[in-house]
Amino acid sequence: MKEVKQQLVKTAAMLCGCQSIRTHQTLLDLDLDLELDPAQMAKDLLHQADSTTEELEHGWDREMSSIVLLIHLMPPSAHGCNKRPGKLSARQAIDRLVKFIKTGTSIEGHLDSITQRRQPYLLAVGTQKSAIHKYFIVIDKHAVPCQSPDCLASFDELFKAHLVFATSYNRDLANVYHFLQTAVYQIDAATTKVNLRVKEMRARMLH
Template sequence: MVHDPVKSSELFTAFPRFLDVAGLIDQDFGLMFGDAAATKFLERWPTIYKQKVLEQSRGLTQTADLQYLVQNAECTTDVEHGWDSDMSSILVLVHLLPPSPHGRKRPGKLSARQASDRLVKFIKTGTSIQGHLDGIVESLQPYLLAVGTQKSLIHKYFIVIDKHAIPCKSPDTLACFDELFKAHFVFGTSYNQDLVNVYNFLQTTIFEIDVDTTKVNPRVAELRARMLH
């Protein structure tokens, strides 16, 4: 179904449990790639890659936005404003691997900050989730919808895909981002063009999926080489 453009739009009609039973994405991904691959991000990001990403970010032009993210990512206590430590560290990776230009047909490229908005969107507790879904006017690849009193206090995450909101099984930021990545494989969707560098890095470096057959941007290859040595 996921490889047929017509049938894929009916996916959640045929399999409605994805919309109300949390954890099915994780389960399907484990069946596709094995349990060892399914646990790699949650094992490796907090222990190895989070710190490496922060170290590499010191070589970037220090914009106010990046400095704010790094400061929050390094915070060991509760963050007051902005995203929590884990989400901030993932968004620092977006700054390390910003969108590539779209080519001559669509000149220009998004900033890392704009690309981050393609990865996670925040709405306040009490805001209608259905209202958010109804307001989607362009077809975007899967992204996280964070619901909370403020960005640092999220009590529920959803994966938004095809105007559906799939509840994440845990309120933990890293677990939800892990599910978002896996959703691309479970539902057969391509990566968002502005986040393809970030996802390719995670796919080949941390999850180690299709490492030899995935064509990556030189910037991704360079960062991968620096991280693995």
């Protein structure tokens, strides 16, 4: 897990060209779309990833922020009949990867609220987003407890759940998953078809 985290932080710092940035707002608390400057969005998320837990009372912790950063750096590819570019707000993008519920909220109630089949995602339970004490992998309206409360360890389990259950990636997160699969986990790197953006990021990180 330490290696995975180092790779995520290394990628973020490399592409942003900075180590941190001072700001009074974080991207995850705003409903922004991807038409805004991606470099500025990356800087804001990198700041959140570098912040202390106390500074993140209204946002995710630094580990989750590092993962979310990759979503904005590798947004969805065009899909559908019209091949129109995908446009996701920050909230929509993270919603496909992780959902937050407060401690004491019924997990069964959350599962009952699912109205359509979704690809696996993380359900984070805590007093606030920066203080998660339990993660679950939600798949087919079942919540499978993660073995560790650590964000990156839980994300590792989420990634591997796709392999165990032989399920495809969420298409809006496919670029991120393909990047992690081929660059971090180094699975089928030579045979997996990825878009130019993923190839570019993978080449920059590995060389």
